Amino acid sequence: MxxxxxxxxxxGYFVAPMKKGVQLVKREEAFEQLENxxxxxxxxxxxxxxxxxxxxxxxxxx
Numbered sequence: 001m002x003x004x005x006x007x008x009x010x011x012g013y014f015v016a017p018m019k020k021g022v023q024l025v026k027r028e029e030a031f032e033q034l035e036n037x038x039x040x041x042x043x044x045x046x047x048x049x050x051x052x053x054x055x056x057x058x059x060x061x062x
Contacts, residue, residue, distance in 0.1 A: 007013050018026070041051055 005013055005015055
């Protein structure tokens with residue numbers, strides 16, 4: 001997760017969570033990027049199961 005860094009005097013630096021609106025925009029952008037990558041992979045001859053396998057592997061990492 002991303003956010004912005006802020007400091008508190010005598011306590012250190014901390015990462016503040018993203019605001020909901022920013023998170024939604026970033027999510028939409030990520031889905032658009034994913035769609036473009038999948039289209040490119042399809043154009044390059046990748047099979048649907050290969051792409052699905054990558055997605056499944058990423059979700060299993062959690």
